[in-house]
Amino acid sequence: MMTRRKKRKVKKDDETTEPSVIEGDGIIVIKDLTKKFGGNVVLDNISLTIEKGKTTVIIGPSGCGKTVLIKHIILLLRPSSGEIYFKGRRIDNLNENELYKVRTNYGFLFQGGALFDSLSVADNITFPIRQHYKVKYWSKFDEFVKTKLSMVGLEGFQKFYPSNLSGGQRKRVALARAIALNPEVILYDEPTTGLDPIRSDVINELILKLQRELGVTSVVVTHDMTSAYKIADRIIMLHNGKIIADGNAKHIREHPHPVVQQFIHGQVNEDDLAVLRASGTIFQTQFLPRDFEE
Amino acid sequence: MIEIVGSKAVAVVNDAGRFGRFVWQTIVASVLSCAKTKTYPLIWAQMNIIGVRSVPIVMITGAFVGMILAVQAYDQLVSMGLEERLGVLINISVVKELGPVLAAVMLAGRVGGALTAELGTMNVTEQIDAVRSIGTNPIRYLVVPRVLACLLLTPALIIYGDLLGILGGYFVGVVQFKINSWAYWNFSAGGVELWDVLVGVIKGFFFGASIAVISCYKGFTCKEGAHGVGQACTEAFVASFISILALDYALAVIFKAIYNTFWSVRSLV
Ligand SMILES: Nc1ncnc2c1ncn2[C@@H]1O[C@H](COP(=O)(O)OP(=O)(O)O)[C@@H](O)[C@H]1O
Ligand SMILES: [Mg+2]
Secondary structure, eight states, X not given: OOOOOOOXXXXXXXXXXXXXXXXXXXXXXXXXXXXXXTTEEEEEEEEEEEETTOEEEEEOOTTSSHHHHHHHHTTSSOOSEEEEEETTEEOTTSOHHHHHHHHTTEEEEBTTBOOOTTSOHHHHHHHHHHHHXXXXXXXXXXHHHHHHHHHTTOTTOTTOOGGGSOHHHHHHHHHHHHTTTOXXXXXXXXXXXXXXXXXXXXXXXXXXXXXXXXXXXXXXXXXXXXXXXXXXXXXXXXXXTXXXXXXXXXXXXXXXXXXXXXXXXTOOOHHHHXXXXXXXXXXXXXXXXXXXXO | OHHHHHHHHHHHHHHHHHHHHHHHHHHHXXXXXXXXXXXXXXXXXXXXXXXXXXXXXXXXXXXHHHHHHHHHHHHHHHHTTOGGGHHHHHHHHIIIIIHHHHHHHHHIIIIIHXXXXXXXXXXXXXXXXXXXXXXXXXXXXXXXXXXXXXXXXXXXXXXXXXXXXXXXXXXXXXXXXXXXXXXXXXXHHHHOOXXXXXXXXXXXXXXXXXXXXXXXXXXXXOOSHHHHHXXXXXXXXXXXXXXXXXXXXXXXXXXXXHIXXXXXXXXXX
């Protein structure tokens, strides 16, 4: 009676699942990854190979498990079953201490930024370096912080604390922190959400620049299609815990799957719309204060 | 019904297991980071936050304990004509039991609550995951400095508490009730051994470590949202409080055995 299990969502569109292995060397390989929270299956047997030096974009509606998937890549979450490889080495069976070393190859931008709120902006950005290197030239540090901040368009914010920044500014500081160690792989969880269109484009350019000039491998979770089209070498769409579309921007634009088309054009599902349309006639759309009094 | 009891029991055992692992990891990381100068500034910062600002509250607690004991015990002792022994009674209770336990309880409320709230908020805003994602052990970076700071400072704070407890007792006994000052101190010196003071201070190490470890653990495992953090703070205080009393009992038994075997022999030799 305590084990109240959510029913597995019914999968109707199995036939459109495509093989997700692309030729070339995969720096990250995910094999048969399944993740359950209690009885709630969030990722259902996902296999994915991420190519070195490419930008892979993961799209999908809110709550479909994009964050859960990207966290599995650096084992912030452990798979219920399945395997994860980094540069050909299996990492999902390592213990936490061994993983700390592996994770220095990655930069991770959290969806909410996850800045350390007891540290200033400058200390946040230099945190990874102070953790992993013995710093002797402190004067270089100021220059380093300045460069990173100007990359994300926040010159002069060194002394601020996270609580004094807006959501978008925090995200950009978090991005500066994520790239501090010059990682080979950068994982971005919704880098442009909450930014104005121009800032978003700056971030897009930054992601492209890192890829072109430093050969960084990027995995970007987003539901901003403008950004996805601009930066993606490959776009993957998640739906109900499965990959339902996988290919370049053109492939996605012309994808036959109705859910993909709805998502990329930002259209409401007809069924959802029907409820809204009906409610105006059947129910009162708005309650007035006197409705709650006798 | 059986299912409910069973799943509760499994949850309890799971939780105990996780706590055990947390304690073990903390011990290992603490020992390792003692060798690394990089953690010293962190420990120092925590000592300032935890220790310095707790001094007044611990001193006030100590002073009142001493004064209350004096007021309560005086009448009984007078009726037996033993009022000059008031000092022994107060000082031994303060130094051995009441000082350490009450100071630890104050710290559990003041420091433990703050630690749980801070780490719990860091947990729900993914800051602990951020530490992990950067490749740093959050136990080493967040827990060890706090535990070591508490471990080192609680005995010091207990000494402050003892001191004020003794002064408080003296104030009420000698100044208010006009007990002969010389007799008061003389009997006290005869009744309180160095051993008694040591026992109280050594208890402080255990109390401090257990408060910090429990509070950090509750912060690390706290549930989402404002309610989760609040609940974790409450649980941390209750658990710290009970562990202080349980440790106090266990240590009393252990120290008694040690005293009977070693200390008394030493004084004979
Ligand atoms: N720690 C967790 N415990 C339980 N359920 C979780 C947890 N994290 C995520 N979920 C569930 O997984 C699903 C996917 O979440 P998430 O990956 O954050 O979605 P999004 O695609 O918007 O990033 C959600 O339904 C959420 O309820
Ligand atoms: Mg998300």
